[in-house]
Amino acid sequence: MDSLVERLREKGLKVTPQRVAIYGLLLNTTAHPTAEELWEEVKKDHAAVSFNTVYTTLSTLAQAGLIQRLHMGAAAHYDAKVSPHVHLNCRQCGRVDDYDADFGLNLAAVGSRAKRDRGFVAERLDLTVYGICLPCSKIS
Numbered sequence: 001m002d003s004l005v006e007r008l009r010e011k012g013l014k015v016t017p018q019r020v021a022i023y024g025l026l027l028n029t030t031a032h033p034t035a036e037e038l039w040e041e042v043k044k045d046h047a048a049v050s051f052n053t054v055y056t057t058l059s060t061l062a063q064a065g066l067i068q069r070l071h072m073g074a075a076a077h078y079d080a081k082v083s084p085h086v087h088l089n090c091r092q093c094g095r096v097d098d099y100d101a102d103f104g105l106n107l108a109a110v111g112s113r114a115k116r117d118r119g120f121v122a123e124r125l126d127l128t129v130y131g132i133c134l135p136c137s138k139i140s
Helices: 002-010 017-027 035-042 051-063 107-118 134-139
Strands: 068-072 075-079 086-090 096-099 127-131
Touching: 002 017, 017 035, 017 051, 035 051, 035 075, 051 068, 068 086, 075 096
Parallel strands: 086 127
Antiparallel strands: 068 075, 086 096
8 A cells, every 4th residue: 555655656646545446446456447336346345436537537646657548349448557468358348367488589679679670769669469358268
């Protein structure tokens, strides 16, 4: 909890119960919830929190670089892991998960090589693998 509060303060953000709750939820999940899913979860402990507050907080956290907004499918998903990594996106249920297996791909090097080779300054880097997750494959 203390490091979470410190991260918010380091970015110059006011520490509010809503920000702590939303950021804490994102830090403690490997799933990549939508704003609506986060709102449903936050309401369990903070009943008065509006959807607009959740959405605004997510935008603020993303602008501060504490989380990333992933545009996959109809709804944006949110991730507190901002370093380059691989996502698995189920095209049937829409679930997005991190895939942290070590398979020798250095995603961080892609940005630096793009700058060196082409003068391209990468602002964000992600790799998404699209397919069908295990639970959905069992239903099909």
